[in-house]
Amino acid sequence: MGGMSLVQSVDNVALLPAYLAAGTAVLVLLADLLLARAGATVAVAAAGAIATVAGAAAVGAVGTRRTFCVGGDCSWVFDARAALVAAVFGLLTLGVLGLSGPLLGTGPTPVGEYCFLLACSMTGGVVLGAAGDLITLIVALETLTLPLYVLVGLRRGSLASAEAAVTFFVVSVVATTLTLLGAALLYAVTGALHLDRLGALLGAAGDLPLTTAAVALVVAGLGFKVAAVPFHAWAPATYDGAPLPVAAYLSTASKLGGVVALLAVVQRALPAEVTGPVLAGLAVLTMTVGNLVALRQRRTVRLLAWSSVAQAGYILAPLGALALATGRTADARATAYAAVVAYAVFFVALELVAFAALVALRPVGTDGGTLDDLRGAARRQPWIGAAFVLALTGLAGLPPGLAGLFAKVIVVRSVLDGGAGWLALVVAVNAVVGLAYYLRLTAVLYADAAHAVPAGRPAWPVSAALAVATAVTVVLGFAPQLVLALAAG
């Protein structure tokens, strides 16, 4: 360190999105304290989320900005992809706030804490996209996850909710420990923490001792966060026990966080020869197990949870192509990384629509219920039903869910670009299995309801969140290039 200046110049513009997200959390706390009105608190949180999205877009538009650099290695790299990730986190937070409207308006849920925790989680997501070293990455991921332990347990008086929170907490702590252990081993072997430097050292040195173990630990720990099989068992129980809007956040933002973290270490730090085969195996296991178990689900949220496990498999599939030498050319790798980000973005958009539609169809404050509770729902509420069907067909990868169709195309294309034809066929067959349960849910929505429950109109924030999310999904379906261009950046 001798010759290097210890005083760093900090690029505050690059950090603006993180400031905005963290500022939102602080302002929410102050608003709750000073104004003590639920509406004002939620409004502050929503405005903060919008400001974060705008800030991310503005900073992302001016090109890549780095700060906290030591030599050539930077802990904060805000590029187009980081901007995309930050904007998606902001939008997801906004959407989940909308879905939480009725929950916060009526129930015993403490509004200030709820919004504060959600804003903290958003901050973690925004930082995560730009993290350039392992410590920043893990801290950001924990900032994203920690508030969720509390949010999951917020359905007071519900045993399922409490159980869900404990399961989630225990599993997450174990996962974080594994990741930290892996990171520590990597540091012990190479003496580096910055992702790019790690990549260079591990690439140049060939076989360093303990590398394989370290890589396995890091990948396994992050595998828990994306709920990849065999690290998935917490997800269905946790989603089903959590309040519906929190389940929506878990299956979208939290999963996206895991994907972004995993992608960062795989792309920049870890040797592809080691991660490729592991990720190929994880992807195949995850999509197959997720789809097969989803076939048997009777509870709506559990069905969506298992489907989101399967979707994590599709997200990981492009990285599986790294297992082959043909998949490790510069072109094939760039395609694979872009495919992961693009698929993840399309997936969270569709998943948010699905959860928003479910919230809109279920009475306030209830859980997701069984499939039978939704019998004939789309006949009573045609617009919400149409949005739900759009999301489900999209998740199945079929028109009219064009966004999902293109997501499927992106994955298959990138896998074939990497020369992994067998993996493309596994994805293809899984898509067929997946359609079976998405069709079952769709058919239930349009079934004749013998015991028709009179439909209440959903609260306006829910309707608004559903409408905006659906509109975004439709636009992405016709213009997938919008996401593809940013994901490649």
Add this chain to the structure above:
Amino acid sequence: MSFGEFLLVAVLALPAVGAVLVAATPRDRAARLVGTAVAGLTLVAAVLLAVGDRGWVGYGPAPAVLPWHRLDLPWVPGLDLRFHLGVDGLSWPLVVLTALLTVLCCGYTVWRVPAGGSGRALVALLLVVEVGILGTFLALDLVLFFVFFEVVLLPMYAIIAGWGGDGRRRAARRFALYTLLGSVLLLVGVFVVVADAGTADVVALTGGTGLSRGTQLAAFTLLALAFAVKSPLWPLHSWLPDAHTQAPTVGSVILAGVLLKMGTYGLVRMAVGVAPEGARWAAPVLGVLAVAAIIVGSLVCLAQDDLKRLIAYSSVGHMGFVLLGVATLTATGIQAALIGNIAHGVITGLLFFLAGAIKDRTGTGSLAELSGLRETAPRLAGLLGFAAVASLGLPGLAGFWGEAFAVVAAVQRGGGLWTTLAVLAAIGGALTAAYFLRLLRQVTHGRPTPAVARVAPGLAGAELAAWTPLVLLALAVGLVPALVLGYATAPVDALTAVLP
């Protein structure tokens, strides 16, 4: 934008906008009328596509695909996806057939809505299906072709599941899963080609230029499997009988009339065109399976005792002839396949309309409970006789050309295998005659059963309006096959010229 480009857009945009309009029209009957009018306009645009200059005016040899009109716009550059449409002699007859059958089905729905849901939703779904089928026939970009191929799947599922018979859910689910299996294989096949060639432009890819032999074999295997599910080719046909039997009349007409043709058209245009070496390699297998389909289809039909199911299984046999024609990879064979496609669409469309009419009147489809239709409803019986005779391939009617020339093409191909296949196919043709004559004997002759005795002799105006164009077309194509072949000669010659 030239007139041709305008027409290409109009053919797709009219039914797409029409579907939205229909869904937004509050009164059910008015919505169905709007849908029929839109489908009519689409038919006009589709027919007009043949107008204009279609000669080759460039320098050098003509390319293997020479569209009369084309439209090429970027859509998703990141996926090599361009909005590239074109129409030529291979696709135009199918485009017109699709537009025609959709008008007839929408018009029929104005008169009668099958039980299960609103007529408005049914017409809107029919229009969406039309968009998908027309897009598939018009696409000159592999990825765009795949996208349109997928558009058809769920609306057709909804038509079967919403308005079908008693076993509709099972049949619809099976249809969706089977055909999705086909289309995901298509997706993989398409990107095997695109990853190797770096382009998805069918015009540039036709002839297999630039693709290695290994890629061509892999691509053809995947594409042929995908299209074999859709066509369907024995032994991948098992979704078809249930789907056709359970679907409402208009659903069966569209399914048999044009949806199956997406498979055979795709086989000719995409699989054979893009991977000709693969096609040459797999042709014997394809030929054997096609003949197996003919024989198995006919034998099952001989033992069938349900009217709709019999017609559904007859499709397996008829599509076997079409696939045999394609498998020969000769100009005669591919032309036979094209005219066989059109003939099957017209005749089987008519057969399903008639079967639906009989089932609506008698309340049963069981052949054992149907006899003596001639006594109570002579006109209906006469039309059924006409359609059955056309379907069994009587010379002078549309069904003859496709089947006869598929056999001729196989004989011309020569060699022990193809001659044997030709003989077996001819035997299959004879079996086809046998089961259709059995059908006629059971349904039209004999003493009226109680179910048939109730039937009133008259036909509704809407029924006549829906059936007359099909009767006339079956006659016209039978007497003047040049109606189809005149357009197809040039593109088929260009295609066979690039085959190795």
